[in-house]
Amino acid sequence: MGRVVTLGEVLLRLSPPNRNRLVDSRTLEVNYGGSEANVAVALSQYGVETALVTKLPEHELGDAAIHTLRGFGVDVSHVVRGGDRLGVYYLENGYSIRPSKVIYDRKHSSIAQARIDEFDLDEIFAGRDLFHVSGITLGISESSFQLAKACMEKAKETGLKVSFDFNYRSKLWSLEEATKKFEQVLEYVDIVFAGHLDFTNILGIKVDERFAKNDIQDYYENLYRKVHVRYPFTFIASSIRSVESASRNRYQGLIFDGKDIYASQAYTVDIVDRVGTGDAFTAGFIYSYLTKQDEQYKVEFATASAALKHTISGDTVAATPAEVERLFKTGEFRLQR
Amino acid sequence: MGRVVTLGEVLLRLSPPNRNRLVDSRTLEVNYGGSEANVAVALSQYGVETALVTKLPEHELGDAAIHTLRGFGVDVSHVVRGGDRLGVYYLENGYSIRPSKVIYDRKHSSIAQARIDEFDLDEIFAGRDLFHVSGITLGISESSFQLAKACMEKAKETGLKVSFDFNYRSKLWSLEEATKKFEQVLEYVDIVFAGHLDFTNILGIKVDERFAKNDIQDYYENLYRKVHVRYPFTFIASSIRSVESASRNRYQGLIFDGKDIYASQAYTVDIVDRVGTGDAFTAGFIYSYLTKQDEQYKVEFATASAALKHTISGDTVAATPAEVERLFKTGEFRLQR
Amino acid sequence: MGRVVTLGEVLLRLSPPNRNRLVDSRTLEVNYGGSEANVAVALSQYGVETALVTKLPEHELGDAAIHTLRGFGVDVSHVVRGGDRLGVYYLENGYSIRPSKVIYDRKHSSIAQARIDEFDLDEIFAGRDLFHVSGITLGISESSFQLAKACMEKAKETGLKVSFDFNYRSKLWSLEEATKKFEQVLEYVDIVFAGHLDFTNILGIKVDERFAKNDIQDYYENLYRKVHVRYPFTFIASSIRSVESASRNRYQGLIFDGKDIYASQAYTVDIVDRVGTGDAFTAGFIYSYLTKQDEQYKVEFATASAALKHTISGDTVAATPAEVERLFKTGEFRLQR
């Protein structure tokens, strides 16, 4: 099926149970996640052998993060232990007209302090087919940027495909900072995941005005073609989200293979947990890519993977390929017994 | 009000709390239910004296099943104790685009091993007005089929009405097996609960083609008339479910009294717990039948009983006749204080 | 910002977790609330210094009520301790087609037995700008009516504005009893919160027939003008609720300043907790009034405050003015990170 390696931070996620507010919560639910870790977990659920490269502190919470990832089948043998702390984020799940909220407490984390020489890149990349990283890892710290860049270089050298998700986080860094870093690594990228605002705000690529008010598919096609002129990515993939309420979104995926644009069916989903849906999209795409599905299958599987994630609590999609396929092939929700 | 006796398996139901997935659950919620037991509980809530005939193992879980049924007012004095095990089913409640799932672990249960001579049928049927059983009991094992058949015969002999719910379960047996057993008992049945696919797939009765694309009421009327020719049931009742999503269904009831078809109002319900809604429909019908309501009331009460069940956690409808009536008579959902 | 004082009962609220039914609940969730206490808490969250006047028993549950209110920043230094008991109400939250239910057990409570001479009205009203009370306090007992009336008189004497929410509760008293009491105090009122049925059923003021079938805003304007003739309130405010289901309401606010009527935008809200939404409306209005916002802002803030409350568990809105403003100014529900 192909073997994947990802690099990124694992965070402790703490969220109030049910629909409670943070300010009034006496218990918090524990999850361990992070963009690239979520991709690794989902790929592993889909049957792809996947390793995560990261650094975690040497205490029980670092252990717990490892237990969780390993439980989902992710190869954790390249996780380095040490450093000061595990990054934390507090998630308040919104509902209806009340939006979700995130408080980040991730500065000074072990991965932010990790150095390239702590990792044996030769061993890590040996026998792999694809390397995935997101913009978050580039923004965590200068040293994590250097680590990510070194991995992307090494991956290309070693003949891996490189997959990159923009994942711009305004609470992490400014658009200017992101632009500066992204421009240093986009040359290594084969598959890119980004939304139209990412291309416009970070790369300065704008859709021609005449498309701006046209239908969404035309709009994106024009955008993709312009991106492709500057960066000849093998695949560009985006998801389009329409936010009816904090607990009800409309969700659709698009991919562009340098020639044509493919759109998935759209889903209206009631949301249990919105976090990690983009990572489920990414994992769905990579899975279909590695299993050599056709383009329409790719965009359908990626989108159904993401749609399904909305209904699953936690950072990661816990689903089988059969469940994902059933969703986009039948659209049938009956209880079977 | 009439006195009812039912025969069937009581299962331990284990389900993850909230909207969690089975694979990731550290606690499971406990319910005790089963199709005929659910009918018995609901009838008891509606004020009808009801006994359940079953067999349960002699350990604490058998005790707990009895405590639960007795708590709801069901007469458990005819429950035989013994045998190997309590059947279990694991229910993962779906949400939105994620369907619910059931894992059955019910083989080798005490009731599957029960023999007719363990039950005193004379005593059980004395002074009763109606006997209810479902197709599940016919499919559990050869001996439970024999027990059910003996009860139906005895019921008819003793002058009871016999009510039968097809309740076909594809994870339990094949259509062919069901057909073979059903055909041996349908002669005893006065009131039958089944959907159009049951009649078609199990009894081989099809609606004339010209109706197939007509409106649903015409379609069912044609079906009922054809069924009635072969089996002159006093009442045929069906519920029609349209599955918008795993957590939102549209639900309507139909009954046929040999002459006319009656349709209830339709409800769009957000689902807390889908299991047991058919049993609530059955109980609602039997209650209205025993209390000699007119046909329109019967179908409205049965449907409202089922609709309400969707919003109640557990296998059984915990509601009063007044609550059911309020639903179909006022359709009013305001908080009263 | 202005300083507010309110008078009213604090109740222990006990409600089954999740969507469970009372009859089947093994745990109950604890909240402490009451109409005027809820207004006090919300005002305090909005930055208004607010005191609650009430009487609570001298045991741990009285302490817990005080802890809760004080935690939200309400000044509890005027709470008198003593008397027999804390009033309780049991709330079963409805869902979809199943309505919510309330069982009151509030008779013989400490506040129902409180006497005027237990409170130092001079000290309580010194330096305050506004006094708020609701019809519930008038209906609890004769002595609580006398206490409320004395406070309204004292407030007017001392130069405070008086705010009054009709809050008619049919389980507390009859319309006739309410009319008799309300007529003794409406002369003191500057700001009144009531619905059209309150004006019609309690004050006997009816909209001209030609408006009855017109649009809702015209209907209310006619009603307000008629009320204003008899009672020249500075402000009349109402909220209009359309109950799609027990868990989905449409909600809009109206205010009348003696000259013009102002309508807020309407919200369709999925409900976590319906209780206390009217109090959130009242608090939103008082906050905007005290911070001297224009009329349109007043009705928008009050309505958004109430709309938001529907999504928050417990009796009280735990939100900041910035959150309320964001809702009515942007209508945007995206996750920000």
Next chain:
Amino acid sequence: MGRVVTLGEVLLRLSPPNRNRLVDSRTLEVNYGGSEANVAVALSQYGVETALVTKLPEHELGDAAIHTLRGFGVDVSHVVRGGDRLGVYYLENGYSIRPSKVIYDRKHSSIAQARIDEFDLDEIFAGRDLFHVSGITLGISESSFQLAKACMEKAKETGLKVSFDFNYRSKLWSLEEATKKFEQVLEYVDIVFAGHLDFTNILGIKVDERFAKNDIQDYYENLYRKVHVRYPFTFIASSIRSVESASRNRYQGLIFDGKDIYASQAYTVDIVDRVGTGDAFTAGFIYSYLTKQDEQYKVEFATASAALKHTISGDTVAATPAEVERLFKTGEFRLQR
């Protein structure tokens, strides 16, 4: 086995989970109990047919109390519905050096308002062997005293044995009030449960000084003989509790058959739930009495029943006679598998 009828209040018990304090609890655990109801439940667990006579309000909490009792097998067909409210008590379980606390909120309850003419005593006492009531029912209200007295008279008339537990509660009434009432009914009593302070403080019977410092068995024997002179009860039974800490007690039982005193073995128990242990003692004695065990068995079974109750959460002992027997016959606590 004999058939028993008991009379008494059913209370809603609300207690913080784990070892939490009431003042800081956001959830409360629900139990339904009361001294005589607890005796009824335990007897039913032990296989004795038992009915409870009481009055409960007509709302969901009254229903829930009935569900609970019926689930345990208690005959609830003589429960009258109506009246204002269900009595409540709040229990804070202590631990180690922190004592347990109880807040009663039971005034004005339905049973406190019940009248004799609401109950059909002829029907209630027909075919019964023993009537049990406790001093609490005598102290709830004048009308509940009259009801209890009428039941005791009727029981004697009808040939039942009468069992009476002093159960003096200082938060309910004074010693003087108790004395006055007890003296009106003790003539009907065959079996009495009381501690030495009860006999001394309520009946004014004191042990001779020379015994006061002797061993406990001599002390009690002298006491019993003096009591027996004034009231020739068939049996007097007491339990002796030594309170090492709030969560560790030493517990032993004594009975006197008019001639000899019998002492059980003593248990040192770590406490899960102290409430209802006296009722478990009473039920254990009545069970042994009705099954005609010898005196030593009676005191052993009663004491082991009570000892076991300390380890079971809730008001009532959920145990089988086999479990109780195993405790006093083997004193063996190994896991069996």
Next chain:
Amino acid sequence: MGRVVTLGEVLLRLSPPNRNRLVDSRTLEVNYGGSEANVAVALSQYGVETALVTKLPEHELGDAAIHTLRGFGVDVSHVVRGGDRLGVYYLENGYSIRPSKVIYDRKHSSIAQARIDEFDLDEIFAGRDLFHVSGITLGISESSFQLAKACMEKAKETGLKVSFDFNYRSKLWSLEEATKKFEQVLEYVDIVFAGHLDFTNILGIKVDERFAKNDIQDYYENLYRKVHVRYPFTFIASSIRSVESASRNRYQGLIFDGKDIYASQAYTVDIVDRVGTGDAFTAGFIYSYLTKQDEQYKVEFATASAALKHTISGDTVAATPAEVERLFKTGEFRLQR
């Protein structure tokens, strides 16, 4: 450190939370365990590479068992999927004078139906140092006995050490059946774990009478020497448990190396979860054996591992070697901060 392989059943364990009784539980806590799986998990926590050989059904509960084991670091690549069901056991944790209880529901499980030809023994045993199995696997079914025997033979052939824990379960099979099977495999065993009753009841080896009343160490030494004559095991290890109450035990370990007996210090432990303590002893011994510790260290580590397990919820010891060492080296329980 050496590499270990174990063979055995994984069961779903369901237990009431806190100290609740099964008959009264509305939720059950989920664990996945089984004697050999527990040993594998503990060894993995101690840093020993360990694989588990078993068969699990192909549904979500089988997946969950795998997630759990893999999370703890156990190699699950040799788990075969298929068969009918996952065995279940219900555990009611006792407390104080109330013993723990187990209800087994493990018949017809996937592993009971497994055939030798489903496993690739060559691959499984390649590169391993030790094979561990317990008597339970021998007793599950004839086919699981054959599988275990084949594994023991294969292990010996391949040069592995074989470790065997008697683990006699009276609810699984009779002493006679156990004797017959054990005698067929003991020749393959190097390290044996058993108590004195096991040797006496199953192997018929009795301690000389003159030791029976002597001190426990002498008693065991005599026993071990007699066993060693018949079966020249490299090591015999036993733990001695004195049951003060269901929640407080005294625990000590003994080992015999063919020449000398070594006793560990004794621990008095308050019990959180008694299940799996023997497996923790076994794992502690194997860890010390593979890391070539001296005999006294072996018995101390094994015993401390087991003692610590008593305080940890679930089937498996979640502890590090450092924690185990700290316990037997310092006996210090202070909070460090």
Next chain:
Amino acid sequence: MGRVVTLGEVLLRLSPPNRNRLVDSRTLEVNYGGSEANVAVALSQYGVETALVTKLPEHELGDAAIHTLRGFGVDVSHVVRGGDRLGVYYLENGYSIRPSKVIYDRKHSSIAQARIDEFDLDEIFAGRDLFHVSGITLGISESSFQLAKACMEKAKETGLKVSFDFNYRSKLWSLEEATKKFEQVLEYVDIVFAGHLDFTNILGIKVDERFAKNDIQDYYENLYRKVHVRYPFTFIASSIRSVESASRNRYQGLIFDGKDIYASQAYTVDIVDRVGTGDAFTAGFIYSYLTKQDEQYKVEFATASAALKHTISGDTVAATPAEVERLFKTGEFRLQR
């Protein structure tokens, strides 16, 4: 009663429920505490007006900390908002032979970054009687040390008594660092809380050898006299803890008034929550000091306050002076009803 002001960090405490291990916890319980905050809360429960000076971030967790403190009656009007983060600590509660564990994640917190000029010391100290701070605040950062020192100076200038708890934390700083800082502030201190190791390791004061093996009271008296020579504190107070197990300690208090030593009674306590017991001792002493109790009362109240805290979940003692007094005056643990 005197008015108190304290200075210190408020931490978010996260701990697994029940006796679970951190590595295996899916939920964490939330508390907000910190040494000086705990003292403030306890003093407020005891009726002393108390303010806390600290700095908290401007997000919901900072709000929640304030809600909690304010709920307990602590004056939070001098809390400054801002800075990067709220310090966190993870607490795993031990049991029996398994010790409790703490993971600190408190670096870079808002209070660690606070500057003196952010606080209006004139206003803070006006009208106060006593200032309390602990060694932790001196060790958090250089700037928090400067802030604490400035407060101690200001307190002395303004005529307040200064109370200081050594509270040495080896995970925070070295003994050498603590010595250097402590020596700069001890001149301001009137009341000091410290154990014998603190005096020895930090101040280098040792008990004469001849006392080392004498009884504990003599030992401490010698120590206190030597300390008093160098630092003429008005009061020195210590608690002596003997750790039988992680969940059972023996606890006794000592105080020295410059002339005599006073010892409290000793308590053996079963532990629910060990954290904050020293703070409860400190608060108990300050309360008795401010209410001008005699020396024996002081040491008894302080010790009973601390002993009681062991049985209460969370960082802070939630108890009334009456409960504390009852403990040391009666030593009686019966349920009262």
